[in-house]
Amino acid sequence: MIPATKTPVFISFDYDNDAALKDLLVGQAANSRSPFFIADWSIKKATNGWKIDAKRRIQRSRVVIVICGRHTSKAVGVATEIEIAKEVGVRYVLLRGYKDGKIERPGGTSWVFDTMYDWTWDNMRRLTDMRPWWKRIRWA
Template sequence: MAKTKVFISFDYDHDEILKDFLVGQAKNPDSPFELADWSIKEAIDVRWKDKARQRINAVDVVAVICGEHTDTATGVSAEISIAQSEEVPYFLLRGYSGKICVKPKAAKSADQIYNWTWDNLQVLIGGGR
């Protein structure tokens, strides 16, 4: 069975370690997903947006890792806006337990931040929301 392709969106300046954790989970033998690509750390311009759009269109779902400063991460909001316009599903993951995790500015008010557990991750990647 083919694994679900996931694009990781995260705040490069504050939450790169969280991306590493998700990369590790993707390597589990029972993981239902593979990481096709993740955020681009470059200045946001037309070229950046084109590159992000290509990457997002090549995946099944976008996993947005939320931390304490995600609302100020312009790249994360741009990636969510692209996913929304391209109708690529996305979900928000709480990056830290015991800390405040905030939604990116481009997230919809109805978007929920889900606790990052292995069970939740499998359900979310499978389309359950």
């Protein structure tokens, strides 16, 4: 059973190039201290109804984590999932998949308005904590 305080997330990633990164994020979500759990992730095969299925999956989430890798700008499915997230009002965050080398932004994102975050435990905790601000205050 998943505690009510954990945030459901949808993972968007380049299936052809970054599936291993998705597996790492799934592993991180399994940690008992993780503030999020994986509600679902990108669909591998683009069938006739995949966009409807993706929309349903994204709507079950509170945050879409977009793993950005070396070829993400060419991943049409990732760009589509971001558009769906915007359409249904689900927040999305860009997560740098690799520490070094060139990392590409997905289509439909902005250099000005869409920050790409480093994949750190603190960032993951902060980016997926959807509690109201008054519940995040730590009293000494």
